[in-house]
Amino acid sequence: MPEPFQFNVVTTYGQARAGTMKTPHGTINTPAFMPVATQGSVKGLSPEEVRIIGAPIILGNSYHLYLRPGIDLIENMGGLHSFMGWNGPILTDSGGFQVFSMGSFIRINKEGVIFRSHIDGSRHLFTPEKAVENQRRLGSDIMMCLDQCIATDKEEELIRRAMLQTHHWAARSRETYKGGNQALFGIVQGGVSRGLREESAQFITSLDFSGYAVGGLAVGESKREMYDIVSYMDQLLPKDQPRYLMGVGSPEDLVQCVARGMDQFDCALPTRVARNGAVFTPHGRVDIRSRKFQDVKGPIQEKCDCYACNHFSGAYLHHLFKAKELLGPRLATIHNLRYLQRLMEELRSHILNGTIDAYVKDFLSRYKTTNEVARLAQKKRWLELRATG
Amino acid sequence: MPEPFQFNVVTTYGQARAGTMKTPHGTINTPAFMPVATQGSVKGLSPEEVRIIGAPIILGNSYHLYLRPGIDLIENMGGLHSFMGWNGPILTDSGGFQVFSMGSFIRINKEGVIFRSHIDGSRHLFTPEKAVENQRRLGSDIMMCLDQCIATDKEEELIRRAMLQTHHWAARSRETYKGGNQALFGIVQGGVSRGLREESAQFITSLDFSGYAVGGLAVGESKREMYDIVSYMDQLLPKDQPRYLMGVGSPEDLVQCVARGMDQFDCALPTRVARNGAVFTPHGRVDIRSRKFQDVKGPIQEKCDCYACNHFSGAYLHHLFKAKELLGPRLATIHNLRYLQRLMEELRSHILNGTIDAYVKDFLSRYKTTNEVARLAQKKRWLELRATG
Numbered sequence: 001m002p003e004p005f006q007f008n009v010v011t012t013y014g015q016a017r018a019g020t021m022k023t024p025h026g027t028i029n030t031p032a033f034m035p036v037a038t039q040g041s042v043k044g045l046s047p048e049e050v051r052i053i054g055a056p057i058i059l060g061n062s063y064h065l066y067l068r069p070g071i072d073l074i075e076n077m078g079g080l081h082s083f084m085g086w087n088g089p090i091l092t093d094s095g096g097f098q099v100f101s102m103g104s105f106i107r108i109n110k111e112g113v114i115f116r117s118h119i120d121g122s123r124h125l126f127t128p129e130k131a132v133e134n135q136r137r138l139g140s141d142i143m144m145c146l147d148q149c150i151a152t153d154k155e156e157e158l159i160r161r162a163m164l165q166t167h168h169w170a171a172r173s174r175e176t177y178k179g180g181n182q183a184l185f186g187i188v189q190g191g192v193s194r195g196l197r198e199e200s201a202q203f204i205t206s207l208d209f210s211g212y213a214v215g216g217l218a219v220g221e222s223k224r225e226m227y228d229i230v231s232y233m234d235q236l237l238p239k240d241q242p243r244y245l246m247g248v249g250s251p252e253d254l255v256q257c258v259a260r261g262m263d264q265f266d267c268a269l270p271t272r273v274a275r276n277g278a279v280f281t282p283h284g285r286v287d288i289r290s291r292k293f294q295d296v297k298g299p300i301q302e303k304c305d306c307y308a309c310n311h312f313s314g315a316y317l318h319h320l321f322k323a324k325e326l327l328g329p330r331l332a333t334i335h336n337l338r339y340l341q342r343l344m345e346e347l348r349s350h351i352l353n354g355t356i357d358a359y360v361k362d363f364l365s366r367y368k369t370t371n372e373v374a375r376l377a378q379k380k381r382w383l384e385l386r387a388t389g
Numbered sequence: 390m391p392e393p394f395q396f397n398v399v400t401t402y403g404q405a406r407a408g409t410m411k412t413p414h415g416t417i418n419t420p421a422f423m424p425v426a427t428q429g430s431v432k433g434l435s436p437e438e439v440r441i442i443g444a445p446i447i448l449g450n451s452y453h454l455y456l457r458p459g460i461d462l463i464e465n466m467g468g469l470h471s472f473m474g475w476n477g478p479i480l481t482d483s484g485g486f487q488v489f490s491m492g493s494f495i496r497i498n499k500e501g502v503i504f505r506s507h508i509d510g511s512r513h514l515f516t517p518e519k520a521v522e523n524q525r526r527l528g529s530d531i532m533m534c535l536d537q538c539i540a541t542d543k544e545e546e547l548i549r550r551a552m553l554q555t556h557h558w559a560a561r562s563r564e565t566y567k568g569g570n571q572a573l574f575g576i577v578q579g580g581v582s583r584g585l586r587e588e589s590a591q592f593i594t595s596l597d598f599s600g601y602a603v604g605g606l607a608v609g610e611s612k613r614e615m616y617d618i619v620s621y622m623d624q625l626l627p628k629d630q631p632r633y634l635m636g637v638g639s640p641e642d643l644v645q646c647v648a649r650g651m652d653q654f655d656c657a658l659p660t661r662v663a664r665n666g667a668v669f670t671p672h673g674r675v676d677i678r679s680r681k682f683q684d685v686k687g688p689i690q691e692k693c694d695c696y697a698c699n700h701f702s703g704a705y706l707h708h709l710f711k712a713k714e715l716l717g718p719r720l721a722t723i724h725n726l727r728y729l730q731r732l733m734e735e736l737r738s739h740i741l742n743g744t745i746d747a748y749v750k751d752f753l754s755r756y757k758t759t760n761e762v763a764r765l766a767q768k769k770r771w772l773e774l775r776a777t778g
Binding site: 039040041043044045046047048064068069073076077083084085294295297307311312313315316318319320322323325326327329330331 | 436458466474684686705714
């Protein structure tokens with residue numbers, strides 16, 4: 001009988017990799033971007049729309065789903081796939097990131113982490129064992145170990161302690177994991193220190209998970225530092241297993257990090273900025289509320305094959321946002337997710353064809369990046385940004 | 390060459406009528422409910438979803454579209470159909486109702502009505518001629534005359550003056566109307582006075598419009614008074630032309646007023662209450678946020694053929710509303726509109742089969758009405774309720 005979870009690297013070019021990942025709910029071509037369905041819904045979209053966009057896998061947040069509607073209820077409804085009407089692959093996080101970032105963290109004790117619900121203030125305990133158990137009951141295809149994420153600009157000693165806590169929890173997660181249909185990924189921490197990353201990768205990979213995530217990036221460091229650590233991780237992680245870079249999803253970061261050997265990504269940014277009217281184009285992110293879209297008869301992006309660009313003018317989207325019509329955020333979300341999906345498809349095809357270097361160079365010369373991530377980090381808003389879907 | 394606008398009564402049973410209405414953008418089976426697309430969008434839905442629901446015609450608000458994005462822009466984008474991506478029939482109102490109800494009314498002078506924009510406070514003038522011209526440029530299939538709507542609980546003298554103003558404007562509207570592809574409907578006013586209604590119907594029908602609307606109901610009177618006037622209107626209006634009851638759209642009112650000879654309806658209530666989690670069922674309106682839906686595995690309405698009921702459990706909809714997910718209002722809106730569309734199809738089929746009496750009796754015995762309309766009227770909120778889409 002074949003393994004329920006299988007990953008194969010089809011081709012590499014430089015550090016970049018094109019692969020396939022088999023899960024019980026379907027095969028994923030990598031590199032892959034996972035839209036975020038924080039509370040059991042990709043905000044504003046039906047599962048059918050997410051399918052039409054071509055998203056091969058989505059991400060569910062255990063912290064949110066645990067608090068509301070609750071693991072018992074979702075399990076009783078037949079699991080997360082059935083509950084939300086999505087029959088493709090699902091990756092769930094452990095809930096740890098939100099526990100630490102939504103400001104309701106109380107303390108870590110021997111068992112795990114105690115926190116207060118952001119909804120009603122009630123006290124809860126997450127342990128590594130319970131995080132795996134919650135995800136097992138949600139029925140996701142890929143589960144994540146409980147870890148402790150910390151801002152990269154903290155003192156190295158704090159980053160080290162969070163890493164060691166992550167290691168301890170990873171060992172307990174691995175211990176509690178019984179195999180079966182659901183895969184379990186370990187998470188490497190260690191901030192922007194090469195030494196700590198090396199130590200963490202060594203420990204985590206020794207536990208033998210189905211895949212490895214790189215956590216603790218895009219949380220305060222510069223782009224250069226982030227790309228440098230990602231590139232270094234390529235040397236530290238097994239070549240034949242998937243690598244998932246957590247919380248990264250701007251077009252430029254996806255291109256840079258696919259080129260540096262990452263296979264999987266998630267981020268709430270593409271959908272959140274869409275709800276505020278920011279749409280991706282080949283030349284960078286543009287604000288649909290800007291006056292320059294007021295009378296644009298063509299789509300927001302020429303030749304885009306998304307539902308929004310196929311059916312509506314820039315002027316209409318501009319109007320929807322100015323008039324605060326619900327259809328506006330929905331169409332912009334569809335556009336941004338389809339843009340990223342196409343980007344991943346193109347990256348994969350250029351890896352397969354051996355033309356990835358030229359593609360990356362061309363993309364980066366066209367695409368004007370925003371400094372938003374850096375600005376938000378300065379404002380100490382990154383945790384909120386990442387935590388709320 | 391056939392007339393661009395044609396209406397035929399196919400069958401009558403008692404006062405009830407089943408008909409067909411031909412417009413340049415398609416044929417409408419009547420009785421028909423028109424979902425409201427206040428600002429060029431049925432709130433939260435794509436035009437494709439409105440089509441799948443089966444809505445045969447939608448309503449656009451001239452007041453809103455005039456202020457934002459403006460008539461010039463929409464005309465320049467090829468008209469309202471093209472701008473919003475809806476190629477079925479559209480009826481536009483004149484904008485008068487919103488001018489009088491959104492609280493920014495300044496005064497009526499010889500030319501028309503002066504008002505302030507609720508968006509930026511700027512001053513504007515609507516004349517009967519300009520109202521027709523605006524709608525001509527929007528390109529709607531059915532245009533409405535500028536009228537003065539007034540609460541039915543005002544003194545009879547005020548209601549009479551509003552009626553006479555409406556007559557004066559109707560004559561000028563008729564004068565300015567050049568025929569062509571777009572039909573123009575007159576509006577009968579007169580509150581709940583049989584005498585005024587008779588006088589108004591006589592004057593308005595003498596002007597020879599393509600159809601006749603009954604305005605000034607569902608604005609403060611009791612249900613009994615409203616149904617009584619509707620029934621009386623059946624005797625006053627031409628048998629071979631369409632009758633449109635403005636601003637009425639609760640399931641019980643639709644059933645009662647179809648039985649009393651009305652052909653067309655619009656109302657923002659079904660979509661607005663949906664956004665607050667109130668969904669129609671055969672037994673009345675229920676609140677999806679209520680705890681009783683928390684673990685409902687079946688759809689919110691058994692045997693409903695809408696997208697929401699076909700794909701999602703009551704528990705999931707409940708969760709979406711509790712978690713304030715955008716998909717919740719969207720699914721509830723789809724359900725309520727499909728419910729009304731099916732209701733109209735059933736009413737029509739029972740008129741055609743001569744079984745409408747039994748259907749109406751059965752429906753009303755099952756459906757528990759809410760007193761919301763009456764309560765809102767007491768709170769003087771009806772104008773706001775009707776005006777904001």
